[in-house]
Amino acid sequence: MTREESRPRDLLALARELLRRADPLTAGLWPRVSALLALRAVETSVSRLWDQRALPLQSCPMRVQLICLRSYLDDGVLVARAAHAWSALNRACHHHPYELAPTAAELESWFLVVDELTAKLA
Amino acid sequence: MSVEGAWGSLVLAALEGREGLEGALTGTGGAAPKAVAARPSPAPAGAFLHSIAVEGFRGIGPARTLALRPGPGLTLVVGRNGSGKSSFAEALEVLLTGDSLRWSERAAVWREGWRNLHHSATSVTATFLVEGQSGPCVVSRGWEPDAALEAGAASAQLPGQATADLTSLGWTSALRTHRPFLSYNELGSLLDEGPSKLYDALSSILGLEDLVLAQGALQEARRSREKALKDATDARGRLLERLIGTDDPRAQQVTKAIEGKEWDLAAVDEVLAGAAEPGVAAAEIDVLRGVAALEPPAPERVAAAVAEIRAAAVGLREAQGTAAARSRDAAALLDLALRFHTAHGDGDCPVCGSSKALNKAWGTRQRDAVVRLREAAHEADAAHGRAEAARRLWEDLVPLKGDGLRRAAEVGLELGELVDALGTWVKAGAISSLDELADHLAAASGPLGKAIVRLRDSARAELGRKEDVWRPVATEAAAWLASAREAMQGAGDLKRLKAAEAWLKKAAAGIRDDRFAPIAEKAASIWEHLRQQSHVELGRIQLTGEGTRRRVALDVTVDGIAGAALGVMSQGELHSLALSLFVPRATLPESPFRFIVIDDPVQSMDPARVDGLARVLEAASTDRQVVVFTHDDRLPEAVRRLDVAAEIVEVARREASVVDLRQALDPVGRYLEDALAVAGTADLPSPAAARVVPGLCRLAVEAVCMDVARRRRLGRGEPYAEVERTLGAAQGSLPLLALALFDDAARVKEVLPRVQRDSGPEMAETLRQLGDSAGGVDAERAVDLVRRTSRLAAWLRGLT
Numbered sequence: 001m002t003r004e005e006s007r008p009r010d011l012l013a014l015a016r017e018l019l020r021r022a023d024p025l026t027a028g029l030w031p032r033v034s035a036l037l038a039l040r041a042v043e044t045s046v047s048r049l050w051d052q053r054a055l056p057l058q059s060c061p062m063r064v065q066l067i068c069l070r071s072y073l074d075d076g077v078l079v080a081r082a083a084h085a086w087s088a089l090n091r092a093c094h095h096h097p098y099e100l101a102p103t104a105a106e107l108e109s110w111f112l113v114v115d116e117l118t119a120k121l122a
Numbered sequence: 123m124s125v126e127g128a129w130g131s132l133v134l135a136a137l138e139g140r141e142g143l144e145g146a147l148t149g150t151g152g153a154a155p156k157a158v159a160a161r162p163s164p165a166p167a168g169a170f171l172h173s174i175a176v177e178g179f180r181g182i183g184p185a186r187t188l189a190l191r192p193g194p195g196l197t198l199v200v201g202r203n204g205s206g207k208s209s210f211a212e213a214l215e216v217l218l219t220g221d222s223l224r225w226s227e228r229a230a231v232w233r234e235g236w237r238n239l240h241h242s243a244t245s246v247t248a249t250f251l252v253e254g255q256s257g258p259c260v261v262s263r264g265w266e267p268d269a270a271l272e273a274g275a276a277s278a279q280l281p282g283q284a285t286a287d288l289t290s291l292g293w294t295s296a297l298r299t300h301r302p303f304l305s306y307n308e309l310g311s312l313l314d315e316g317p318s319k320l321y322d323a324l325s326s327i328l329g330l331e332d333l334v335l336a337q338g339a340l341q342e343a344r345r346s347r348e349k350a351l352k353d354a355t356d357a358r359g360r361l362l363e364r365l366i367g368t369d370d371p372r373a374q375q376v377t378k379a380i381e382g383k384e385w386d387l388a389a390v391d392e393v394l395a396g397a398a399e400p401g402v403a404a405a406e407i408d409v410l411r412g413v414a415a416l417e418p419p420a421p422e423r424v425a426a427a428v429a430e431i432r433a434a435a436v437g438l439r440e441a442q443g444t445a446a447a448r449s450r451d452a453a454a455l456l457d458l459a460l461r462f463h464t465a466h467g468d469g470d471c472p473v474c475g476s477s478k479a480l481n482k483a484w485g486t487r488q489r490d491a492v493v494r495l496r497e498a499a500h501e502a503d504a505a506h507g508r509a510e511a512a513r514r515l516w517e518d519l520v521p522l523k524g525d526g527l528r529r530a531a532e533v534g535l536e537l538g539e540l541v542d543a544l545g546t547w548v549k550a551g552a553i554s555s556l557d558e559l560a561d562h563l564a565a566a567s568g569p570l571g572k573a574i575v576r577l578r579d580s581a582r583a584e585l586g587r588k589e590d591v592w593r594p595v596a597t598e599a600a601a602w603l604a605s606a607r608e609a610m611q612g613a614g615d616l617k618r619l620k621a622a623e624a625w626l627k628k629a630a631a632g633i634r635d636d637r638f639a640p641i642a643e644k645a646a647s648i649w650e651h652l653r654q655q656s657h658v659e660l661g662r663i664q665l666t667g668e669g670t671r672r673r674v675a676l677d678v679t680v681d682g683i684a685g686a687a688l689g690v691m692s693q694g695e696l697h698s699l700a701l702s703l704f705v706p707r708a709t710l711p712e713s714p715f716r717f718i719v720i721d722d723p724v725q726s727m728d729p730a731r732v733d734g735l736a737r738v739l740e741a742a743s744t745d746r747q748v749v750v751f752t753h754d755d756r757l758p759e760a761v762r763r764l765d766v767a768a769e770i771v772e773v774a775r776r777e778a779s780v781v782d783l784r785q786a787l788d789p790v791g792r793y794l795e796d797a798l799a800v801a802g803t804a805d806l807p808s809p810a811a812a813r814v815v816p817g818l819c820r821l822a823v824e825a826v827c828m829d830v831a832r833r834r835r836l837g838r839g840e841p842y843a844e845v846e847r848t849l850g851a852a853q854g855s856l857p858l859l860a861l862a863l864f865d866d867a868a869r870v871k872e873v874l875p876r877v878q879r880d881s882g883p884e885m886a887e888t889l890r891q892l893g894d895s896a897g898g899v900d901a902e903r904a905v906d907l908v909r910r911t912s913r914l915a916a917w918l919r920g921l922t
Contacts, residue, residue: 055810060803067796071814080765084733 008048008118011041012111019104031101035092038107038114042086045118062086078116085113129622136336136343136622143339147615166296168716168842170747172249172258176213178241181206185245191769191788192251193832193845194716196743198758199751201773207751208305210773211721215303217246217263218293220274236271243267244274256838257281261288281839293714300713304704306722310693312700317673324674324707325665328637333630337668340626344619347612354602354609358385361602370592371406376599380606387607394600407588409529413581418571419519427515428560434505434512435556441505450499456492460485509556516550516563521574535581543573627668638665644706651734651741652698657681658691660699694727698735705738709746716842717747724757736760740767745846762792790829790919793822794912801904811901819911820855820892826915827855827862834865834922855893862918881917888914 015037018030046065049072050057057065066083073079088110092102102110135146170192177185181204188210190197201207216236237244247262263276279285288294312320358380365373372393379389441447462472463480471479527544531537547566553559642663649660661677676699678691691699701723708718724732736757742748750757761768769788797818801811828849835845852858852867860869863876878886888910891899899907 055807056805057807057810059805061799064800064803064806067800067818068810068814071810071817084764 008041008045008114009122011037011044012114012118015041015107016111019107031104031107032093034107035089035102035110038111039086039089039093041114041118042082042089045121049121062090073120075120078113078120081113082117085110085117089114129618129625132340132618132622133336133626136339136626137332139335140339140342143343147343147619166292166712166714167253167255169250169252169259169714170836170842171214171717171719171749172251172837174210174214175245175247176210177246178238178244179213179216179246180209180236180238182209182213183238183241188771190747190749191829191833192747192836193829193842194743194745194747196739196748196761196766196768197750198761198768198770199749199773200755200758200770201751201753203753205753205773207753207773208721211303211305211719211749211751213246214248214719215305216271216274217248217261217276218288219297220263220272220276237265251836252280252839253836253841254839255281258837259291261291296714300708300710300715302708302713302715302718304701304708304718304720304723306725309697309700309704309723312704313696318670320674320703321665321667321672324638324641324703325634325672328634328665330630330634330637333626333633337623337626337630340619340623344616344623347609347616347619350605350609351613351616354606357602357605361599364595364598368591368595370588370595372592373595385606385610387603387610390599390603394596394603406533407585409533410535410581410585410588412526413530413533413535414578414585416521416574416578416581418574418578419521419567421567421571424519424563424567427512427519428564430515431512431556431560431563434509435560437505438509438556441502446499446502449495450502453492453495453499456488456495460488460492512556513559516547516559519563519567520544520547520570530577530581533584535577535584537577540570540573540577543570546570634665638663641706641710645702648702648705648738649699651738652702652731653695653734658695660702663703694731697723697725697727698731701735701738705742709742716745717749718742719749719751721751722753723750724752724754727756732756732760733764736764736766740764743768745842767792790822790825790915793818793825794908794915797822797908797911798905801901801908806901806904808900811904812899815904815907816892816899819908822911822915823889823892823918824855824858826918827858830862830918830921831858831865859889859918862921877914881914884910885914885917 015034018034018037043062046062046069047058049069050065053072057068060068063083066079066086069082070076070079088102088106092107132143132146136143171190172192173187173189175185175187176182186206188199199207199210245262245264247260249258249260252259259278259280261276261278263274265271265274276288277285278288278291280290312323362377362381365377375393376390379386379393459473459480463485468478468481470477527537527541543566547563547570550559550562550566553562645663646660653660657680659679659682661679662675663677664675665672666675667673701720704720705718708715723735727735739748739750739761752758758768758770760766761770767789797815800806800818801815831849831852832845835848836842848861848867849858852861856870856873857867859873859877861867863869863873874886874889877889888907891907892911
């Protein structure tokens with residue numbers, strides 16, 4: 001991921017936009033697409049932290065990165081919530097048999113956590 | 123006494139129960155009311171679950187023990203449907219409440235299948251750690267091979283004491299009020315069974331039984347009095363009808379006394395006692411009674427009178443013509459002459475005409491003569507006096523005088539014969555000859571006596587006739603009088619009773635609301651977690667109404683529209699709501715149970731709600747031991763994902779009901795698993811490894827130390843709050859290790875030597891590495907460090 005890529009905040013704004021705007025083009029797609037955007041926002045902001053700390057953890061599995069994040073952020077509860085939001089978003093981005101796409105309210109509750117995390121890491 | 127005081131004392135008396143209230147109302151209960159029993163102390167000795175051993179019950183064949191970590195925390199027991207996990211939950215409930223009626227109400231299918239088919243012996247044993255008891259309390263229930271479910275023999279044994287029955291635990295009422303069990307069935311039925319059942323389930327925890335009983339006593343006292351009054355009023359109507367149809371003056375009198383709104387019971391009493399005040403109607407009975415009591419002139423008295431008259435006549439005749447009679451006459455004549463002389467002075471004699479015969483000397487002479495003559499006449503006077511007295515004797519023999527006759531005539535008695543006889547009798551007054559008088563009386567007394575007897579008999583007959591009509595009415599009136607007296611006395615209490623009842627009702631509602639408020643609040647906040655995307659909003663929860671109209675009012679709004687019924691909620695929402703109400707009830711401080719057992723709360727819940735449930739369980743497990751049995755992995759998954767500290771036990775059932783229990787994951791395991799995930803990552807930068815891996819390993823060691831210390835201290839009966847305080851005060855790995863090793867957080871310096879001695883140099887080295895945050899653990903050795911920490915944790919866990 002490079003610098004030219006969107007900033008986490010922009011990614012999240014785009015995800016919200018999709019959630020709110022009724023667009024025939026995105027009909028039916030928006031839950032998974034906006035989840036994907038939010039997922040990238042988490043990953044990007046965590047990745048930026050490793051950049052700043054000069055720790056080449058970006059290539060490690062996200063689960064490991066989030067475990068490590070506990071040791072580098074003084075807010076354990078936020079990290080736990082972020083880990084939950086990340087795994088929920090990740091789940092929503094993949095197809096699971098018998099599982100429905102998340103609702104707008106569910107997505108919005110995860111976005112709020114992502115907001116907090118990106119603000120903390122910014 | 124003021125009005126308020128008057129009913130205030132009734133409220134106090136009602137709190138003493140029915141007898142106390144009646145005593146206060148009748149004034150016999152003079153003793154001061156005893157203090158109303160205080161609510162049970164807010165924090166009874168808390169009990170944690172230590173283990174549940176089950177044999178031959180439901181899905182469990184050979185004996186299996188589910189060991190639990192005593193102390194607050196969340197334990198998930200996971201297993202497929204039919205794996206036997208619910209059998210543990212049910213076994214525990216049967217163990218503690220097996221005598222209760224609840225079980226006999228279960229479906230026949232359940233009741234017939236409660237024994238395990240593959241195993242003949244059936245028993246359930248659970249151990250608890252109870253505050254203040256050093257060592258586990260053992261509670262067990264066993265069944266004879268063919269015994270019914272209710273016929274199991276239960277016993278409880280506190281450490282160091284003889285085996286006793288279950289009641290020795292003192293949990294009987296708490297099991298009802300703070301039921302620490304909630305099954306899937308109950309989740310569904312809690313709201314289905316009707317609003318009054320839910321009300322009972324929730325209100326029993328509020329400790330308002332005293333007030334409810336007092337209200338009942340007041341209500342009963344009021345009702346019994348109202349009923350007595352109504353009965354007396356109804357009976358009065360019947361009595362009045364009877365009285366009006368009764369031809370008796372007393373009936374009229376009683377009618378007059380009770381026909382008005384105010385009943386003159388004293389007057390009724392008087393009439394019935396036969397002492398009615400003189401009045402026209404009552405006098406009739408009196409007159410009849412008087413006549414009925416008449417006696418004819420007694421023949422011997424008549425004979426005596428007649429004899430006396432005759433004797434007097436003889437005496438009189440004998441006195442006449444004697445000197446005595448002459449002297450009496452002469453004395454009378456001289457008396458007259460002397461009075462003439464005194465009045466008219468000296469002069470001629472008016473009788474013989476002798477001139478100047480009346481003078482002073484004459485007067486003196488004649489006065490002396492009169493004295494002499496009178497002495498001589500005394501005998502004649504006596505005879506005359508006797509004759510005069512005898513002449514009146516007939517008067518006393520007449521038994522009925524003019525007034526009496528008139529009254530007797532007024533009451534309709536036939537008097538003709540008596541009047542004739544009396545007419546003849548009183549002619550005696552006109553007879554001057556004593557002999558004739560005697561003859562007259564002797565002749566007239568017979569007919570007079572007969573007439574009197576006849577009148578008397580007719581009066582008696584009339585009186586008897588009236589009594590025959592009156593007596594049954596009087597009996598009825600007397601019976602009514604007794605009940606009316608009681609009713610009137612009770613009616614006097616009604617006003618006070620009603621005031622007391624109204625006040626207590628209001629006061630009880632206030633207390634009820636106050637005590638319920640925190641529970642309602644907690645329930646609402648749990649619902650907030652559980653409802654997730656539900657459009658159903660839960661507002662105020664209130665216990666309202668009373669008697670048969672008692673219910674739990676749930677202020678439910680759907681999409682902002684108020685007044686929605688429970689009917690609009692989905693099954694999952696209803697379960698969530700039931701859970702919201704159950705958890706606060708089961709976790710009140712006054713419950714002795716520090717554990718709650720929930721069987722299958724996840725069924726029919728949406729995935730998102732499962733996350734909420736995990737949060738709710740996490741919150742409850744901060745100060746409660748929460749044991750959840752669940753059949754699918756959604757809850758364990760959510761717990762893992764949300765990083766909720768929990769222990770997970772898997773239950774698997776092999777052939778022939780052999781149940782396997784496996785510790786799946788606990789917080790210690792979770793830390794170690796995370797540490798291993800990081801340590802095992804390829805290309806892990808060494809600085810990150812040095813920082814993250816030892817940290818997670820340290821957390822694992824600290825968690826296991828806490829477990830060890832908590833189990834030990836709770837096991838010897840230390841109060842739960844104190845244990846948590848001790849653990850909270852021990853900050854850092856070394857104090858916690860000291861607590862686990864020496865039961866003393868201050869002995870940090872002895873930790874390393876002890877580990878070195880008892881567990882070997884490798885473990886001591888591991889400990890040193892964990893404490894060294896400056897690095898020294900590179901990526902290559904990180905995995906090794908996690909492995910060694912696992913061994914250290916296992917060794918620590920084995921400490922007692």
